[in-house]
């Protein structure tokens with residue numbers, strides 16, 4: 001096992017240089033493209049790690065998993081999916097095209113920016129302050145990390161430059177898809193994207209999902225079993241943006257990536273995985289993260305499509 005993990009790490013470091021850190025959020029450009037790390041955690045919380053696994057990074061789109069879980073816990077499956085579909089798009093995560101061309105009555109899925117903003121708007125709480133506090137508290141519950149907070153500089157950087165998200169929110173407001181105040185929802189979304197975490201934190205969330213809602217460290221149920229199932233399914237079909245189909249074939253692990261360089265993986269009944277590597281491919285997925293997940297999946301036979 002130790003050799004296999006060394007090799008996975010080596011594979012990640014080899015490819016890291018061929019990617020680029022995200023630059024459309026200016027603060028993210030400061031990420032070190034050579035950083036690589038991962039955590040493989042079993043369902044009792046025992047873990048193996050390599051590289052920069054304790055370095056914090058902004059979770060970005062990985063928080064879409066957290067807010068979808070919270071919304072499902074808050075208002076239930078039926079109510080959540082009145083406001084967002086569960087269909088993959090095959091389009092980039094911030095695409096606006098389909099909204100005008102297809103004029104949908106709701107965003108296509110909760111893992112693209114448009115769908116995630118709508119999901120965030122469904123979270124219970126009086127105003128922004130209570131909502132972000134609830135999101136942070138829920139993140140703490142899942143990771144077991146009591147220090148959970150968001151990075152103000154990254155938040156301000158995205159808020160100042162996030163015009164694509166602003167366009168999406170206002171477009172959805174214009175067609176009636178988005179209820180509520182777009183500025184407030186955008187602000188909350190930018191805060192949520194800037195939540196900091198480590199490979200260990202996201203591996204722990206992965207382990208919670210892998211164990212159908214039971215926390216690997218405390219042994220307590222933290223989310224409903226059916227919500228863990230729903231979210232793992234949507235991660236499989238939509239979690240890696242317009243590379244979700246390819247990743248399902250090459251790795252076969254329900255996963256969610258973020259442009260901060262993280263990937264959260266949940267191997268049902270077996271492991272939570274958290275990888276980090278800020279150098280991204282053209283679709284916004286961590287190059288090292290994908291390579292390491294694929295390597296681990298091949299060697300440890302993790303694909304959910306190859307059981308038995």
Ligand SMILES: NC(=O)CC[C@H](N)C(=O)O
Pocket residue numbers: 059060061062093094113158165193257258259260284
């Ligand atoms: N893919 C991502 O991680 C995108 C998150 C980023 N904050 C955005 O909205 O553009």
